[in-house]
Amino acid sequence: MILRGKDITGAVRESADVCIIGSGCGGGASAKILAEAGKKVVLLEEGGYYTSADFDGTEQTAYQNLYQRRAGESTEDLSVTVLQGRCVGGSTTVNWMTSLRTPGFTLEEWRRRFGIEGLGAKDLEPYFSRVEQYLNVHPEPDGNHNPNNRIILDGARVLGYRTRVNGRNARNCVRSGACGLGCPFDAKLSVALTYIPDALKSGATLYADCRAQRIEAGGRMKRVTGDVIDSASRNKRTDFVIEAPVVIVSASAINSPVLLLKSGIANSSGELGKNLTLHLTTAVAGLFDRVIYPSAGIPQSVMCDEFLNRNGDKGGFWIEAVPVYPALAALAFPGFGKPHRERMREFPHTGASITLVKEIDSAGRVSVNDHGRASIRYEPGPKDIEYLKQGVAAAARIHFAAGAREVMSLHARPTVIRSEGEIEKKLRAASWEKNEIALFSAHPLGTCRMGIDPRRSVVDPHCQTHDVPGLFVIDGSVTPTALGVNPQITLLAIAEKSAEWVAENFAGIAR
Amino acid sequence: MNRRESLRLPGATLGRSRRRFLRQTFLGAAALFVAPFLPPRRISAQIPPETARTLRFFSEHEYIVVSSAAARLTGHVPGEPGSSGTLDAALRADTFLSTEDPEIQDQIHLLLTIFNSPITAFLFSFMFSDFVNMDPADKDRYIEGWMTSSLGFRRTGFQALKRLSMSMHYTDEHSWDEIGYHGLEVPGGAR
Numbered sequence: 001m002i003l004r005g006k007d008i009t010g011a012v013r014e015s016a017d018v019c020i021i022g023s024g025c026g027g028g029a030s031a032k033i034l035a036e037a038g039k040k041v042v043l044l045e046e047g048g049y050y051t052s053a054d055f056d057g058t059e060q061t062a063y064q065n066l067y068q069r070r071a072g073e074s075t076e077d078l079s080v081t082v083l084q085g086r087c088v089g090g091s092t093t094v095n096w097m098t099s100l101r102t103p104g105f106t107l108e109e110w111r112r113r114f115g116i117e118g119l120g121a122k123d124l125e126p127y128f129s130r131v132e133q134y135l136n137v138h139p140e141p142d143g144n145h146n147p148n149n150r151i152i153l154d155g156a157r158v159l160g161y162r163t164r165v166n167g168r169n170a171r172n173c174v175r176s177g178a179c180g181l182g183c184p185f186d187a188k189l190s191v192a193l194t195y196i197p198d199a200l201k202s203g204a205t206l207y208a209d210c211r212a213q214r215i216e217a218g219g220r221m222k223r224v225t226g227d228v229i230d231s232a233s234r235n236k237r238t239d240f241v242i243e244a245p246v247v248i249v250s251a252s253a254i255n256s257p258v259l260l261l262k263s264g265i266a267n268s269s270g271e272l273g274k275n276l277t278l279h280l281t282t283a284v285a286g287l288f289d290r291v292i293y294p295s296a297g298i299p300q301s302v303m304c305d306e307f308l309n310r311n312g313d314k315g316g317f318w319i320e321a322v323p324v325y326p327a328l329a330a331l332a333f334p335g336f337g338k339p340h341r342e343r344m345r346e347f348p349h350t351g352a353s354i355t356l357v358k359e360i361d362s363a364g365r366v367s368v369n370d371h372g373r374a375s376i377r378y379e380p381g382p383k384d385i386e387y388l389k390q391g392v393a394a395a396a397r398i399h400f401a402a403g404a405r406e407v408m409s410l411h412a413r414p415t416v417i418r419s420e421g422e423i424e425k426k427l428r429a430a431s432w433e434k435n436e437i438a439l440f441s442a443h444p445l446g447t448c449r450m451g452i453d454p455r456r457s458v459v460d461p462h463c464q465t466h467d468v469p470g471l472f473v474i475d476g477s478v479t480p481t482a483l484g485v486n487p488q489i490t491l492l493a494i495a496e497k498s499a500e501w502v503a504e505n506f507a508g509i510a511r
Numbered sequence: 512m513n514r515r516e517s518l519r520l521p522g523a524t525l526g527r528s529r530r531r532f533l534r535q536t537f538l539g540a541a542a543l544f545v546a547p548f549l550p551p552r553r554i555s556a557q558i559p560p561e562t563a564r565t566l567r568f569f570s571e572h573e574y575i576v577v578s579s580a581a582a583r584l585t586g587h588v589p590g591e592p593g594s595s596g597t598l599d600a601a602l603r604a605d606t607f608l609s610t611e612d613p614e615i616q617d618q619i620h621l622l623l624t625i626f627n628s629p630i631t632a633f634l635f636s637f638m639f640s641d642f643v644n645m646d647p648a649d650k651d652r653y654i655e656g657w658m659t660s661s662l663g664f665r666r667t668g669f670q671a672l673k674r675l676s677m678s679m680h681y682t683d684e685h686s687w688d689e690i691g692y693h694g695l696e697v698p699g700g701a702r
Binding site for chain 2: 056057058059060063077078079176177178184233234295296325326327329330331335336337338339340341342344345347348369370371373412413434435436
């Protein structure tokens with residue numbers, strides 16, 4: 001059963017075996033596993049419930065309805081834009097479907113540094129396989145790569161850089177390129193079209209437009225309280241109280257720690273909200289004589305991972321294509337005024353690639369501001385900035401090798417590179433200070449870090465908080481480090497494994 | 512499209528302007544302190560009565576500031592050849608911001624006050640005018656000063672204004688023809 005804010009007229013009072021807050025990878029997968037195990041599941045989602053009929057392929061509608069803070073989430077100083085879904089299905093509704101397993105070196109780092117057993121590559125293999133099969137994850141055949149992805153394939157081949165073809169969770173994809181705006185064709189097998197319908201079939205109840213404000217965890221039964229909101233105005237309509245012995249917080253690495261901090265629980269370590277990583281991202285835009293038309297076709301079908309953990313420090317960067325829509329391009333393109341407008345007129349001939357850093361020395365933190373909202377602070381570390389620079393340089397080389405006649409970085413002061421020979425000089429001269437270069441993140445992680453030491457981590461390897469039995473965090477918050485790949489497969493695998501553990505170990509909670 | 516639907520403006524990145532960008536430096540804090548006491552400058556420009564009646568968030572004065580900044584930022588100056596006359600980024604911003612969180616709204620009001628203030632223009636750019644009354648070349652120099660400032664709060668202020676203007680302009684489908692964007696396209700023409 002799905003209930004939307006507009007359908008709810010009176011205060012909601014309900015009890016369940018499990019209350020799950022958030023319906024993205026962590027919440028959606030947990031809801032399916034637990035509902036199919038016979039638990040009474042209530043799933044709460046702050047965002048609205050939208051279907052393909054609501055997706056018109058425009059930024060205006062998508063940002064309004066599907067993104068956290070209307071795609072306006074960012075660090076306090078505006079230096080990093082953080083893109084996250086806020087709707088049923090969470091970020092899987094708006095991601096670009098890149099489906100990659102967690103690198104082995106990352107999982108090994110979790111074992112070695114944080115003592116996490118049971119999440120090695122062999123342990124997760126059955127979960128990866130199951131998730132991939134369930135979501136029809138598959139690589140695209142060579143003919144399906146759009147010109148924007150071809151830049152990476154062709155350029156990297158010339159330079160001898162390693163590339164790979166990404167898996168994607170789609171079926172009957174028509175290659176519209178609208179993935180980031182909500183798939184209007186139901187081809188994307190998002191959590192909203194897979195895990196959640198299966199959870200509902202097994203009796204779960206989904207409340208959309210319901211924003212959890214507090215968890216009270218004093219006794220065996222926990223109380224989740226919050227607001228039912230109007231989907232259009234986002235104003236409060238009424239309130240809800242859900243009581244359950246098990247509560248799973250799956251509200252993302254930004255909002256899960258906020259909810260727990262506001263509730264005053266699960267923070268005996270003092271680590272709650274700390275250790276934020278973002279997969280710090282910037283882009284280069286190449287200008288080509290041929291038409292690229294970077295908004296059309298499969299957005300992200302290949303990657304170049306030549307520079308990831310290249311020297312064994314677990315850091316580095318990888319390069320992927322990025323679909324470019326007008327407003328996103330206008331925000332990212334450097335400068336302003338007529339030169340900016342001229343660049344926008346080159347839109348059809350523009351190719352764009354992002355470089356994503358797997359951080360090793362940056363420091364990020366989420367706290368609660370005076371209005372009860374997330375306050376994100378992030379200081380890039382010197383090693384990560386160096387990798388960011390190298391990533392921009394490598395992406396620029398790829399573009400030139402693929403035939404670009406000029407390449408620009410996203411520095412506020414336009415940095416236009418006209419030949420491969422200029423790359424190092426131009427990038428060395430550019431400023432890498434905050435708000436001197438456009439930075440993004442679509443992968444916030446790590447703010448409820450997993451580990452075996454309650455003094456250094458928030459949750460144990462089953463995602464249960466060290467402090468409160470029956471209180472779990474299952475989402476991107478729990479990763480002890482950045483991943484080095486797009487996170488959805490990692491998060492789904494961890495969610496399935498953790499939810500199974502909940503089902504097995506809280507068997508007595510069903511009435 | 513009914514009126515209600517037409518008001519569901521995009522978001523792009525406007526929310527980020529809510530931040531306490533002015534509190535990050537001494538000068539920013541000083542500007543923040545002084546801002547409420549800055550006298551509103553008389554602006555000679557007029558806005559059409561129908562636009563004035565429509566405003567839900569900006570004062571008429573603020574609307575003119577945003578309109579003027581958006582024209583320089585997007586490069587679409589009303590009346591200039593080739594500029595889209597159908598787009599009113601400031602009016603769209605007004606509608607968008609009218610539903611934002613109060614904390615964001617407060618920050619935007621402050622930013623506009625400080626950005627347009629002749630005192631700010633003098634202190635930071637040695638210019639003797641408020642922003643809206645500068646000539647176009649000075650406006651561009653003034654904006655560039657914010658963009659490239661060594662003071663973090665000014666760069667952040669620039670980002671806020673740029674994001675507001677660009678997102679309002681380029682989420683409007685009237686802007687698409689010029690850049691060769693055709694909206695949602697499907698190989699084979701499905702849907």
